[in-house]
Amino acid sequence: MNFLFxxxxxxxxxxxxxxxRMERLMSMTSIKKKATPHIFRHTHISMLTEAGVDLPTIMKRVGHEDVATTMKVYTHVTEKMKKNAPVQVSNLHENILQKVFS
Known part of the structure; x- marks a missing residue:
């Protein structure tokens, strides 16, 4: 049924x-930040965003009807996305130029 756990x-x-179970496992680590299972929802959406999954697919997967909720609350621009942006733009332009001169 597509549940994480x-x-x-x-x-x-x-x-x-x-x-x-999560509380018990967290107590065995040096992590002091309070974490709940809801954090996996944020992580999942961030990972979908990093993977380039389109917004309507993410919204459907997590049950959002309002674009603003997904955009404002969940889709953080991650460091990986920031780092990869120039490479993605370069690849796009390179592919366009190859098609033009082929």
């Missing part, structure tokens, strides 16, 4: 179960 039959774990 699910049983072998596809049904999701109870949210509290995931949160409790």
């Amino acid at each position: 699910s049983r072998p039959n596809g049904y999701p774990y109870i949210t509290k179960t995931v949160a409790t």
Whole structure:
């Protein structure tokens, strides 16, 4: 059923179960920041954005109807995206020029 944390039959774990396990695992690390399972939603959307997945697909996947919600809250410009932008533009222009002169 496309849940991040699910049983072998596809049904999701109870949210509290995931949160409790996550708290226990976090206590075994040196990480001091409070983290909840909701952070995986932000991470997932950021990763989809980095991968170049289009906004309507992301919105459908996470159940958003309002573009502003997705754009304002979730799609952060990551360092990886900033770093790759010049390369992507260069590749695009190079491909266009190759087609023109071919």
